[in-house]
Amino acid sequence: MCKNNDKILNYISAKAVMSELTTQVLGRPLIVLDSVDSTNDYIKSLADEFDNGTIVVAREQSAGKGRLGRKWITKKDDCLAFSILLKPQIAPDKVTAITPLAGLAVCKAVRDFTGLDCMIKWPNDVIIGSKKLCGILTELSMSFNTIRYIVLGVGLNISQTDFPAEISEKATSLFLESGKSFDKNKLFATIINYIEAELKENNFELSGKAIEEYTSMCATIGRTVYFSRGTEKLSGEAVAINDNSELLVMLLDGTIQTVNSGEVTVQGIY
Ligand code: BTN
Secondary structure, eight states, rough: OOOTOOOOSSSHHHHHHHHOOOOSSSTTTTEEEEEEOHHHHHHHHHHTSSOOOEEEEEEESSSSSEEEEEEEBBBBBTEEEEEEEEEEOOGGGGGHHHHHHHHHHHHHHHHHHOOOOOOOTTTTTEEEEEEEEEEEEEEEEEEETEEEEEEEEEEESSSSSSSOTTTTBBBBBBBHHHHHHOOOHHHHHHHHHHHHHHHHTTTOOOOOOHHHHHTTTBTTTTTTEEEEEETTTEEEEEEEEESSSSSSETTTTTTEEEEEEOOOEETTOO
């Protein structure tokens, strides 16, 4: 957290972020853009030229993308919007671990930096109470059954004081939760440091330790969830995640269903 005599910049500065980075790969280089359509699309368009670990962060996005075809609104300087390019030498079936590991890292970093009690909504939203603080959009490019690259796009709401009516019931920002202004450059560096550490320590896998930590911070587990299977609408209690990042849901008849994608509504959250 910022001390009173620290000067808080309200915009992203490469110099301020770099001075706090302890990573070996992530954010080296870090590219700061004033404005872009989407940091995910920008980094994908240059993926062949950029090195593993390159990060692109933008002060605003004109066409920010969310999961499931949704938009991600990024007005100037009120949201941390960045994408990480990864070119890991891993088997394609390990890819599913990357997003939950990143979600876990962001949740730990925000807790550590702000003291706020954030949690994870499976698979990778970071929430405070019943509202969304951060979302992650992962995009994968494959060639002949090998990974060309992965783009991990993270959007974290920092200083918004309100949201458009259609999301105001389920979105929040650090400012709305705490009434405080946090140093976004230091927070950004903390998040990058945590993501690199999480991926490295777990070797891009959902290890037993990662599952344990994820579970302890996952607001979905232990609650009733609603999801679709084909045309059928199902509900049950979320009981665990497995090492494929799937959510295990126990239905009323005691059978376990494995949920691996799409939208899950969690009772009492969204
Ligand atoms: C979600 O729907 O929860 C995922 C939101 C991801 C938003 C981030 S902002 C930076 C990056 N660029 C994009 O266009 N999207 C991601």
